[in-house]
Amino acid sequence: GNIDNSFFLDDDGTPYMLYAHFHAGNEVWICELEKDLLHAKPETQRRLIRAEEDWEMNRTNPKYAKWSIAEGPCLVKKDGIYWLTYSSHHVIDPAYNVCLATATSAKGPYVKQGKGPILAPRGKLECTGHHSLFKDKSGNWKIVFHARDPGQRVRYTYTADATFTTKDGHPWIDVGAFQPCLVKKDARPASLPQPQGVPALMKTFGGADV
Secondary structure, three states: EEEEEEEEEEOOEEEEEEEEEOOOOOOEEEEEOOOOOOOEOOHHEEEEOOOOOOHHHHOOOOHHOOEEEEEEEEEEOOOOOEEEEEOOOOOOOOOOOOEEEOOOOOOOOOOEEOOOOOOOOOOEEHHHEEEEEEEEOOEEEEEEEEEEOOOOOEEEEEEEEEEEEEEEEEEEEEEEEOOOOOEEEEEEOOOOOOOOHHHOOOOHOOOOOO
């Protein structure tokens, strides 16, 4: 099966879908979409990331050590570099985080950066992951993600500044102070339309949840 899909449109107009594919854990995959954005091109599927590094695996806790998980992918292009961020560890693992890999092509190959996550538990917050990168109305890069208080099941949404930079001569993203994300009670529409592309994409992948 597949989960955690996200959309990326390359400079040449090629649309892509990134997603987490179940294979002895979760892996980050990519495929091209048709121009109508309603159908995938299965023949273009390829794996981008598998969690194998020490900082991607919780080897200190037997409860989570068996899981090789890379999920929740987000891809942006900046300064000629493709910046792929993804979450590793299990989603209920307090050490859930966000890691970075970069490439010169949307389809890779990707090089993991920093020998550690760009976003990790901080202060009293844990499970800091499953994120997205975006620009605010002023053109400033931000990261949005969920986190929880220790021992709690409910996760809340936070944002932080995201600064694209270098670390030890390699691409890196510095994450600023965490800020809770507040939503006005009347901000959500009374009803939301069903995305028309979802059924078609599910059919393309043999009924998998995308």
